[in-house]
Amino acid sequence: MDSLAASDGVLRPAAPTAPPLLKVAELRRSFGAVRAVDGLDLEVEAGSITGMIGPNGCGKTTAVNCITGFDRGCSGSVELQGRSIARRQPEEIARGGVMRTFQAIRVFDGFSVLENAAMGRQCFDGLRLQHPILRTPRFRQVERETRARAEALLETVGLGAKKGELAGSLSYGQKKLLALAGILMSEPKIVILDEPVAGVNPTMVHEIAELLRRLNAAGTTFLIIEHNIEFVMALSDRVVVMDRGRRLASGTPAEIQQDERVLEAYLGGGDGGL
Numbered sequence: 001m002d003s004l005a006a007s008d009g010v011l012r013p014a015a016p017t018a019p020p021l022l023k024v025a026e027l028r029r030s031f032g033a034v035r036a037v038d039g040l041d042l043e044v045e046a047g048s049i050t051g052m053i054g055p056n057g058c059g060k061t062t063a064v065n066c067i068t069g070f071d072r073g074c075s076g077s078v079e080l081q082g083r084s085i086a087r088r089q090p091e092e093i094a095r096g097g098v099m100r101t102f103q104a105i106r107v108f109d110g111f112s113v114l115e116n117a118a119m120g121r122q123c124f125d126g127l128r129l130q131h132p133i134l135r136t137p138r139f140r141q142v143e144r145e146t147r148a149r150a151e152a153l154l155e156t157v158g159l160g161a162k163k164g165e166l167a168g169s170l171s172y173g174q175k176k177l178l179a180l181a182g183i184l185m186s187e188p189k190i191v192i193l194d195e196p197v198a199g200v201n202p203t204m205v206h207e208i209a210e211l212l213r214r215l216n217a218a219g220t221t222f223l224i225i226e227h228n229i230e231f232v233m234a235l236s237d238r239v240v241v242m243d244r245g246r247r248l249a250s251g252t253p254a255e256i257q258q259d260e261r262v263l264e265a266y267l268g269g270g271d272g273g274l
């Protein structure tokens, strides 16, 4: 057993270290001859912002699909707080506290901004069918709580004034914020963002960065997959670089920016500079 000598010279057992919030090991997924994910190892510490970057087609989205259960044809281990969630159903993984966004925004244009946000909470789990049908006091209480939380989250993401408008009237960047508010409804342990600022104007990129910083300071852990290197480097505590389905490097943003292998993967692959 590891032991520590304290300043008084007495040897005591080392405090047990908590497992990473999310731990992925030897993750693999092939499509025919294409090894999209080829033995990926990845760790995300609780309370951190972890960035994941890598050239086009290196397997980032496939890895996220495997982690979140949207692709169940993967092998390898995925653990949340030390417990296996590998190859579970996506709903089960979401209920366990792993929430994600998608590259293609998923909001319902024909519903209001508030209704969209409120849909993010799986609040009626555990309520038997008679509750919504009869609008029982229990159901109405859950409904009130859901509305209050949705309103608070819309304020947080800067959409409070738009809660009564149709989601279809929002700009592209605002829809991304709405999707984020929706997934925060269930108080996830970790939020995985797949390209949160792709196609977003520079002002909104700055606003999203500030928002993610605030949410992180309030306790939300993020794994961010993004091509905007500047955005990732400015926000992340640690950065994981993927190349050809594997982890090429991981470290602080400063370490990654100096890493010869990373520069080669980007510059050599013609994917733009770091």
Ligand SMILES: Nc1ncnc2c1ncn2[C@@H]1O[C@H](COP(=O)(O)OP(=O)(O)OP(=O)(O)O)[C@@H](O)[C@H]1O
Pocket (backbone or CB within 6 Å): 031, 034, 035, 036, 054, 055, 056, 057, 058, 059, 060, 061, 062, 063
């Ligand atoms: N459903 C699929 N069927 C066949 N091949 C696929 C499928 N999904 C992904 N691939 C292939 O797997 C590889 C990894 O793709 P993936 O989308 O995970 O990469 P990525 O790093 O997210 O790319 P980008 O940064 O461009 O979004 C690519 O070669 C891609 O063409």
